[in-house]
Amino acid sequence: MLRRVAVLVVLVLLTETAPLEISLVYPAVPSLSVEFGAAAADIVVAAVSLSAAMSIPLTGRLADRLGIKRVMLACSGTFAAGSLLCALANGLPMLVTGRILQGAVGGLLSLSYALVRRVFPPPQVPLVLGVAATGIGVSGVAAPFLGGHLTDAYGFRSVFWFLLILVLVMLPCAALVLPGERPLPVVPAPRAGRSASRARQRLDVPGALLLGIALGAALTGVGRSSSAGWTAGEVPVSLAAAILLGVVFVRRERRLARSGVEPAVDLGLLTSPGMRTTLPLAVLGSAVVAAVGFLLPQMVQGEQHIGALASALWTFPLGVSALVGGPLGGIVARRHSPRRAALLATALLTASAFGLAVLPHDRAQLGVLMAVFGLGLGLQYPALSNLVTEAVPLTQAATGTALLAACSQLGAGAGVALLGGLRDTSGPATPATFSLAYLACAACSALAFTTAALMRHGRTPATGGTGAPAPRQDLASPARHAPSPTTKETPA
Known part of the structure; x- marks a missing residue:
């Protein structure tokens, strides 16, 4: 029991680096704009989402094949290298390169969800997933104050020094506490003349990279559209x-599946009823959360004429209520259903975004709106993770949660570019332009609510994955069956 508590604590602390690399930088956006220009600041913010969207599919696949702990430690090390580059950056190219390396940590939250499923008993998984999401709330409380103080006192580079120190402290703790687990591969049917063991050894790395590049191209096209317009040369080229x-990825994966080679992503998993409704919900919800998080510090600093640290006092109720929302989301998913948790989350996000658009921004009123938004944010993470857990077999747990993370990164990048970018559509940022952006966020969140309302998946209490579909058995020999989806690995 104590070992499991220690694992959960380390997971919460380690996965905080993913939201912190974004939320700590938001208060520094005005400083980045002064040094590099507004367009460059947007690139610095979006580079992490772009990098994460490209790397996460491969991260999840490698975790299912090589072990979650190994991949988590490798991602953390890459993040440390990126943080060092950002801290030492003497120009925009070096800073953007560092942010791209930092994007490797984008999959940590999804990998922690998969590790929870393998370590904890199924009845505890829905609740533990909610507790694991409290890292989002902790970062929401701490990041505005910490990022604001560091930016005001020492400049934006101090933010990256802090991230570097944080991950260097957490790496040895993770290496000691996290259990090493055996991967649970689903073995594809071997092609004629090829042994099953040889087919199992091949990992379709090019396919995973192809999917990541496709996601990156889509995110680049959408991101550039807000500043350059949809007809600018690079936008249609990127989207095309x-x-x-x-299309090439889908054709390749189908061909590999027929030939008996394990594909990068099981297309049957990607298009399963649960995943094909959960992933769009993740895109829409993440777009709203990222856009509002991007807009709030700039709005408060501009309207109140205050610094980054002082603006944190206006927005900290968001993080406090997110701390409550995470465990609450796990409880709702376990006692009622993950879909109900998603409905509550999207309803709260819609109401708060609409309130930001139409209500005056005095301190008390903004505090209430931030509390409502934070509660919706906290509910959203366990709702989505439990929806994926109910849709994906244990053998593909990391792949499924990685797909969720990739869609969340895609939504976050699109939200900052499209929804947050509406702030600049009518010239300099004014209360009217911020209201327009918040109205767009409310409309996007309302669409997410409709998606959850129409969802057929996740309408029963969460089971911790025992109700997930079993992996397909394509093998000719009964002796080569894959492990049961409910098989749990004993922590080392």
Whole structure:
């Protein structure tokens, strides 16, 4: 029991680096704009989402094949290298390169969800997933104050020094506490003349990279559209490239599946009823959360003429209520259903975004709106993770949660570019332009609510994955059956 508590504590602390790399930088956006220009600041913010969207599919696949702990430690090390580059950056290219390396940590939250499923008994999984999401709330409380103080006192580079120190402290703790687990591969049917063991050894790395590049191209096209317009040369080229690469990826995966080679992503998993409704919900919800998080510090600093640290006092109720929302989401999913948790989350996000658009921004009123928004944010993470857990077999747990993370990153990047970018559509940022952006966020969240309301998946209490579909058995020999989806690995 104590070992499981220690594992959960380390997971919460380690996965905080994913939201912190974004939320700590938001208070520094005005400083980045002064040094590099507004367009460059947007690139610095979006680079993490772009990098994460490209790397997460491969991260999840490697975790299912090589072990979650190994991949988590490798991602953390890459993040540390990126943080060092950002802290030492003497120009925009070096800063953006560092942010791209930092994007490797984008999959940590999804990998922690998969590890929870393998370590904890199924009845505890829905609640533990809610507790694991409290890292989002902790970062929501701490990041505005910490990012604001560091930016005001020492400049934006101090934010990256802090991230570097944080991950260097957490790495040895994770190496000691997290259990090493055996991967649970689903073995594809071998092609004629090829042994099953040889087929099992092949991992379709090019396919995973192809999917990541397609996601990156889509995110680039959508991101550039807000500043350059939809008809600018690079926007249609990027979107066309994303579509073309997506078609090539699907054709490749189908061909590999027929030949007996394990594909990068099981297309049957990607198009299963649970995943094909959960992933769009993740895109829409993440777009709203990222856009509002991007807009709030700039709005408060501009309207109140205050610094980054002082603006944190206006927005900290968001993080406090997110701390409550995470465990509450796990309880709702376990006692009622993950879908109900998603409905509550999207309803609260819609109401708060609409309130930001139409209500005056005095301190008390903004505090209430932030509390409502934070509660919706906290509910959203366990709702989505439990929806995926109910849709994906244990053997593909990391792949399923990685797909969720990739869609969340895609939604976050699109939200900052499209919804947050509406702030600049009518010239300099004014209360009217912020209201327009918040109205767009409310409309997007309302669409997410409709998606959850129509969802047929996740209408029963969460089971911790025992109700997930079993992996397909394509093998000719009964002796080669894959492990049961309810098989749990004993922590080392």
